[in-house]
Amino acid sequence: MMRDAKPILKLMLLEKKGVMLAALLGFLAAGASVGLLASSGYLISSAALQPPLYTLTATIVLVRFFGLLRAGSRYGERYFSHQSTFTILSHIRTHYFDRVVANIPGMFRTYRSGDLLSRITGDVENLQFFFLRVVYPPVVMLLVFMATIVFASLYSMTAAFLLFVGFLLTGGVIPAWFALKNRHSSANVRLKRGELATEVTEWMSGFRELKMHGQASGKAKDVHHVSKRYATEQEREQQELRGSESVNVLAGLMITWLLTFFVSLEVQNGDLHGVWLAALILISLSVFESANPMASFPKNAETSRQSAERLNLAQSEETPGVIEAESVSVNEIDALQCARCDFTYPSSERKSLEQVSLELNSGTRTAIVGASGSGKTTLMHLLLGIYMPQSGHVLVNGTPLDKVNLEDYWANCRFSLQENHFYYGSVRENLQLANPTVDDQTMLDALSAMALQNLTLDDIVEEEAKNLSGGERQRLALTRAWLQEAPFWVLDEPLSALDMTTYDQVMHKVLAKSRQDIFLLITHQLRGLEKMDQIIVMDKGRIVEQGSYTDLVSAEGWFRELLTIEDELLETS
Numbered sequence: 001m002m003r004d005a006k007p008i009l010k011l012m013l014l015e016k017k018g019v020m021l022a023a024l025l026g027f028l029a030a031g032a033s034v035g036l037l038a039s040s041g042y043l044i045s046s047a048a049l050q051p052p053l054y055t056l057t058a059t060i061v062l063v064r065f066f067g068l069l070r071a072g073s074r075y076g077e078r079y080f081s082h083q084s085t086f087t088i089l090s091h092i093r094t095h096y097f098d099r100v101v102a103n104i105p106g107m108f109r110t111y112r113s114g115d116l117l118s119r120i121t122g123d124v125e126n127l128q129f130f131f132l133r134v135v136y137p138p139v140v141m142l143l144v145f146m147a148t149i150v151f152a153s154l155y156s157m158t159a160a161f162l163l164f165v166g167f168l169l170t171g172g173v174i175p176a177w178f179a180l181k182n183r184h185s186s187a188n189v190r191l192k193r194g195e196l197a198t199e200v201t202e203w204m205s206g207f208r209e210l211k212m213h214g215q216a217s218g219k220a221k222d223v224h225h226v227s228k229r230y231a232t233e234q235e236r237e238q239q240e241l242r243g244s245e246s247v248n249v250l251a252g253l254m255i256t257w258l259l260t261f262f263v264s265l266e267v268q269n270g271d272l273h274g275v276w277l278a279a280l281i282l283i284s285l286s287v288f289e290s291a292n293p294m295a296s297f298p299k300n301a302e303t304s305r306q307s308a309e310r311l312n313l314a315q316s317e318e319t320p321g322v323i324e325a326e327s328v329s330v331n332e333i334d335a336l337q338c339a340r341c342d343f344t345y346p347s348s349e350r351k352s353l354e355q356v357s358l359e360l361n362s363g364t365r366t367a368i369v370g371a372s373g374s375g376k377t378t379l380m381h382l383l384l385g386i387y388m389p390q391s392g393h394v395l396v397n398g399t400p401l402d403k404v405n406l407e408d409y410w411a412n413c414r415f416s417l418q419e420n421h422f423y424y425g426s427v428r429e430n431l432q433l434a435n436p437t438v439d440d441q442t443m444l445d446a447l448s449a450m451a452l453q454n455l456t457l458d459d460i461v462e463e464e465a466k467n468l469s470g471g472e473r474q475r476l477a478l479t480r481a482w483l484q485e486a487p488f489w490v491l492d493e494p495l496s497a498l499d500m501t502t503y504d505q506v507m508h509k510v511l512a513k514s515r516q517d518i519f520l521l522i523t524h525q526l527r528g529l530e531k532m533d534q535i536i537v538m539d540k541g542r543i544v545e546q547g548s549y550t551d552l553v554s555a556e557g558w559f560r561e562l563l564t565i566e567d568e569l570l571e572t573s
């Protein structure tokens with residue numbers, strides 16, 4: 001528990017003033033409650049003996065005092081505990097959000113997005129109660145019981161002993177026994193919640209495909225089943241919780257009965273003045289109120305532990321995106337090198353890249369070609385530091401990429417990937433992602449260079465650019481790369497959805513603009529590759545051929561064969 005809870009405790013201690021004030025006021029409120037009932041009991045008993053009124057005045061004042069103290073400190077305790085809880089929640093949220101952002105794409109490699117969503121919302125939400133439900137109840141209970149036991153021992157050792165036994169039972173034995181008995185239910189609830197979030201996310205994001213393949217109602221049934229299982233687990237957990245709360249309250253009442261019995265005997269034997277009997281019984285009744293939250297303490301502690309563990313686990317995944325403080329900053333990229341790189345995806349047994357070596361220098365244009373699945377995109381991911389090779393190195397200006405500050409590095413890259421993300425907003429806003437300071441005229445010129453004159457900067461781009469055609473989406477992504485002002489161009493099939501004329505027109509402009517830069521193009525289109533300085537042919541994760549266009553055509557190897565296939569396809573189409 002401690003290891004997982006350490007970061008949460010740290011975040012909680014950022015609010016230590018509020019936390020301590022809340023605990024102190026909570027102790028005062030519970031103590032005042034006990035004092036109120038004790039002084040009331042004493043007042044009623046002593047009034048029955050009909051003493052002169054002035055002798056009761058001090059007790060009446062005491063009752064009033066405890067009444068006011070209880071109300072005031074309860075208000076203060078609620079105020080400070082809630083204020084601290086919400087501030088701690090905001091610390092937890094920003095802490096984990098920072099970690100999640102730094103771990104992308106590592107997180108997405110490991111978790112399905114629904115599960116990730118469930119972790120970030122559910123687990124972080126659970127931890128907001130770490131202080132209120134895990135740290136606070138035992139501390140307040142301990143303080144209130146100790147003070148009450150000391151007070152009771154002044155009048156009756158039997159009462160003090162019984163209260164101590166009650167303390168052990170309601171604060172330790174009973175919660176621990178139920179925790180042991182129900183140890184699987186909290187984990188099951190969380191498991192089912194994760195499953196539900198995953199199913200719902202997949203159902204919603206894949207709804208169109210499911211509908212078109214006639215599978216939507218089947219998937220909806222699955223979601224319904226998972227939801228029902230989640231509800232059943234929640235119900236079971238609640239029943240168990242009610243059970244442990246009932247037993248805890250029952251134990252408190254039993255102790256009060258025993259205390260009534262034994263203290264009555266003491267009064268009968270003359271060991272205790274009868275005027276204290278009611279006070280001790282009422283003390284016992286009220287002190288066990290502070291033990292009530294202990295019934296759910298083990299469940300809350302376990303929930304927090306598992307949430308912290310899941311979030312810590314999420315943090316400790318291999319994290320290429322984490323920016324190390326001492327990492328080397330990159331201002332300008334002149335040379336990139338991939339040296340004998342091997343790479344296997346975490347979910348795969350098979351190597352996607354094997355002994356891949358290549359060099360990219362400023363002012364050179366490189367194209368990577370090869371059949372689908374040959375490893376082109378994987379190689380690009382390695383060059384971008386999205387993945388790290390299991391053996392071999394990627395070097396940027398001679399520095400291994402795992403030592404480089406990736407945010408700096410990415411600021412030097414212009415991307416157009418196979419799938420590009422667009423946000424709901426204007427064309428202007430989507431373009432300014434690449435370069436926030438770019439002016440309207442430069443953006444209009446870039447759109448025109450990409451043959452996108454039909455778009456205005458105020459046109460709305462819907463989420464994922466669903467209102468644009470495939471070719472327009474690709475060109476909008478390329479416009480973003482165009483505006484980035486960075487020396488490393490990484491284009492993964494940037495124009496595969498375009499007709500030949502527009503392709504030639506746009507590619508011509510891109511090649512002209514990138515003349516001084518490192519230019520890397522992944523493509524299935526072999527036409528126009530004469531303009532490249534080097535062509536790399538990949539097959540099954542290996543580089544099988546490498547050289548200039550003329551070298552490869554005359555070599556009559558892989559590239560030549562690909563060219564022949566493309567020519568035949570063009571002729572037949």
Ligand SMILES: Nc1ncnc2c1ncn2[C@@H]1O[C@H](COP(=O)(O)OP(=O)(O)OP(=O)(O)O)[C@@H](O)[C@H]1O
Nearest residue numbers: 345347348352370371372373374375376377378379
């Ligand atoms: N996330 C992943 N997890 C596991 N295996 C993957 C993953 N992505 C790709 N692969 C596998 O790695 C191999 C290389 O894939 P890659 O995407 O690099 O090929 P590619 O040459 O870019 O293909 P395409 O031309 O279709 O884009 C393939 O066998 C693919 O199945």
